[in-house]
Amino acid sequence: MPRKVLGFLLQVSxxxxxxxxxxxxxSLHAQExxxxxxxxxxxxxxxxxxxxxxxxxxxxxxxxxxxxxTLELEYGLKAWWTTEVYLSGQSTQNDSTVFTGxxxxxxxxxxxxxxxxxxxxxxxxxxxxxxDRSFLEVVNHDSIADLYPANAEARAETEQALELxxxxxxxxxxxxxxxNFIAEKPLxxxxxxxxxxxxxxxxxFTLKAGSKSCVFCRENFVSGLELYGGLGTTQSxxxxxTSSYLGPIIQFxxxxxPSIGFEPSxxxxxNSVGMLWRFKVSYEVDQIFSxxxxxxx
Amino acid sequence: MRAFKFVGLVVLSGAAVLCVAADGxxxxxxxxxxxxxxxxxxxxxxxxxxxxxxxEDHCAKCHGEDASGRGKRPSLRSERxxxxxxxxxFWLLRNGxxxxxxxxxxxxxxxxRWQIIAYIKSLGPNAxxxxxxxxxxxxx
Numbered sequence: 178m179p180r181k182v183l184g185f186l187l188q189v190s191x192x193x194x195x196x197x198x199x200x201x202x203x204s205l206h207a208q209e210x211x212x213x214x215x216x217x218x219x220x221x222x223x224x225x226x227x228x229x230x231x232x233x234x235x236x237x238x239x240x241x242x243x244x245x246x247t248l249e250l251e252y253g254l255k256a257w258w259t260t261e262v263y264l265s266g267q268s269t270q271n272d273s274t275v276f277t278g279x280x281x282x283x284x285x286x287x288x289x290x291x292x293x294x295x296x297x298x299x300x301x302x303x304x305x306x307x308x309d310r311s312f313l314e315v316v317n318h319d320s321i322a323d324l325y326p327a328n329a330e331a332r333a334e335t336e337q338a339l340e341l342x343x344x345x346x347x348x349x350x351x352x353x354x355x356x357n358f359i360a361e362k363p364l365x366x367x368x369x370x371x372x373x374x375x376x377x378x379x380x381x382f383t384l385k386a387g388s389k390s391c392v393f394c395r396e397n398f399v400s401g402l403e404l405y406g407g408l409g410t411t412q413s414x415x416x417x418x419t420s421s422y423l424g425p426i427i428q429f430x431x432x433x434x435p436s437i438g439f440e441p442s443x444x445x446x447x448n449s450v451g452m453l454w455r456f457k458v459s460y461e462v463d464q465i466f467s468x469x470x471x472x473x474x
Numbered sequence: 475m476r477a478f479k480f481v482g483l484v485v486l487s488g489a490a491v492l493c494v495a496a497d498g499x500x501x502x503x504x505x506x507x508x509x510x511x512x513x514x515x516x517x518x519x520x521x522x523x524x525x526x527x528x529x530e531d532h533c534a535k536c537h538g539e540d541a542s543g544r545g546k547r548p549s550l551r552s553e554r555x556x557x558x559x560x561x562x563x564f565w566l567l568r569n570g571x572x573x574x575x576x577x578x579x580x581x582x583x584x585x586x587r588w589q590i591i592a593y594i595k596s597l598g599p600n601a602x603x604x605x606x607x608x609x610x611x612x613x614x
Contacts, residue, residue, distance in 0.1 A: 211583065219581045291569045291580045318604070351583040384583035388523035405480070433531075449580040463535035 210353045211428035212436050213455045214314060214405045215377030217355040218295040218346035226465040233312055234454040240325050243269040243454035245310035252465070257286040267310040273328045278305030278335075280313070284344070291393030291473060293349070298359075299342035312442075312453060314340070315407050316361050316373035318418045320448035337364045351384040353377070353401075359408075372408035379426065392432055401426040406445070420449035435460045456473060500574075501558065504565045504585050510610055511561030515588045516595065525593030528586050532579070547575075563591050 184405040209219040213231065221227055229249040245267040246324035253259050261282045282301035289420035305311075308331040310324070339362045346355040359373035379401030386396050406421030408414060431437065435458050442453040462468075502568035530539065536547040541598035555563070567587045570578035579587060 217581070220577065221577050222536070222577050228507060252575075256570060256577040286572065291578045295580075298591075348580045353581060367542050381583060386524040386528045386586040387518040387588055388527075411492045 183272035184444065186378075187215050192321050197262065200275075205324065209378065210379040211238075211354065211426045211436075212355070212375075212377040212379065212400050213401045213424070213438065213442075213457065214357075215355050215403045215442050216284070216297065216299065216342065216344045216346075216357055216374040217353055217377070218344065218348075220257070220259040220297070220467065221251050222463075223253040224466065225253050225461055227251040227459055227461045229291060229457055231313075231455070231457045233313070234342050234451050235452065235457075237450045238326050240321075240371050241270040241272055243310050243324070245269050245309045245312070259284045262314065263311070265305065265309055265311040265313075265410050267308060267316050267328075269308075269310075271326055275306075275308050275328050275332055276380070277311070278303065278308040278456075280305070282340075287419055291348075294323060295345055295346050296344065299340075299344055301340040301342075302337070303333070303340060303474065306336070307331035312455075314359055314361075314373055314375065314420070316359055316412075317406055317407050318420075318448070319369035320420045321417075321450050324450070326442065333461050335365070338362060339364055340369040341374045352380045357405075369411040373415065375403060375405035376406055377403040390432060395429045397432060399426075399428045399430070401428075403440070407447075418448065421445040422449055424451065424453075424455065483532050500566055500569075500571045501554075501562060504562045508565045509559055509561045511559075512565055513564070513595075514589050515585070515592045516560060518592060521592040522596045523593075524586075525589035525591070525596075528582070528590050529593050532582070533590065543595065551597050555594065556598065560588075560591050560595070563594065564588070567591075572581045581599035 178449060179208040179308040181312070183286075210217045218364040223245060227249075228421075230250070231247040231249060234242070237243075245265065247263055247265045249261060251259060251261040261280075261281040263277075263282075265278055265280075266274065266276045282299060282303055285298045287298060307326065308328045320457065341360045341362075343358045344355065345357075346353065353453050355375075355377045359375070361371045361373070362368075362369075370381060381400055382395035382398040382400065393399075402423070402425050404423050406416070407419035408416065421444075422442040423445055424440040426438060426440040428436055428438040438455075438457045438459075440455040442455055444451050444453075515525075529541070532539075533550075536544060537550050538547075541550040549555070564587060565587040566576070567579045567582070567590065569580075570576045572578070582590075
């Protein structure tokens with residue numbers, strides 16, 4: 178019951194947060210590409226805190242429609258180390274609203290200079306249940322059938338897992354090209370390693386900033402495309418029986434305001450949900466702890 | 475036991491990489507060809523104005539709105555920075571100085587980075603420097 182209440186509060190607070198972020202006009206946005214699933218080599222600047230809301234709406238065939246909400250807190254510990262916490266919940270039509278778990282991730286840049294291909298190492302601990310609909314990654318043979326059980330039944334299945342990613346990313350002529358290889362190991366039962374992938378490419382509408390401030394001009398828009406899906410397990414590696422998605426992305430960086438992104442993800446085969454409507458709002462607070470220090474004087 | 479040895483080796487290698495990276499000033503690490511690169515937008519009023527806007531968005535939070543430094547973050551009005559070549563600053567923006575807290579800005583499009591440099595250079599070597607940042611004017 179408390180988890181159900183927490184889930185409801187998370188859903189409500191995330192919706193309010195999204196609205197707040199849309200209205201807020203005091204933030205800055207980072208240089209991060211606009212992807213929803215794929216990670217690039219861009220880390221959070223040291224001392225900055227990025228607060229994001231990521232939402233998904235979907236109406237899969239043969240089961241109830243749902244809305245998923247994920248609150249993301251990303252902090253730059255060092256120029257080469259970013260840490261991040263996710264809290265996820267979802268609300269299913271004709272069913273219930275539930276908290277589905279948390280994730281704690283760390284990303285490290287092992288090389289201290291920029292190269293044509295920049296590797297980033299990603300380590301995450303996740304504690305989520307079977308009702309999770311956040312689609313922050315797709316691994317193993319995750320498919321639309323995972324969405325069929327009712328929330329009460331799905332929540333009974335919990336998973337603590339270690340997730341590792343190798344992120345490779347390039348920035349050239351304004352383009353960002355990123356590839357992620359995902360390996361996930363369930364810790365609370367003896368399943369094999371599960372694998373997945375994500376690929377993304379993005380580019381700003383224009384590479385030069387204008388001399389005058391403007392709102393709806395090209396420099397404030399970024400477009401992209403991402404492809405992601407499962408790759409099976411150590412026992413059955415490959416695309417067979419997995420789900421895959423392809424989604425075009427558009428992101429609007431409001432001048433001195435939040436970043437707003439939108440992606441319709443198209444399911445590419447019968448194992449995938451037909452369409453995932455993804456939406457996010459990100460708000461970056463610069464030098465978060467310096468605000469506290471100033472206030473303390 | 476082998477696993478412990480492997481982890482130890484990885485940790486030591488990582489520490490060695492960090493030590494090497496933090497050693498010396500970033501200026502010494504700039505390759506000669508990079509050092510000689512010229513800013514294609516140098517001294518262009520539009521580029522300076524645009525660079526000022528990009529600076530405000532991405533750089534001012536650490537280096538201060540007037541580029542005179544903030545806390546331990548160095549002033550960009552210092553003689554060291556103002557006398558650095560366009561190519562040297564461009565190299566720093568692309569690579570960062572990660573062990574010292576300067577992130578890489580390679581994800582910013584190249585023309586925007588040149589615009590930032592045009593803006594920084596427009597501040598001039600004799601511009602006033604805030605006293606709190608004076609001690610941090612030497613780049614790493």
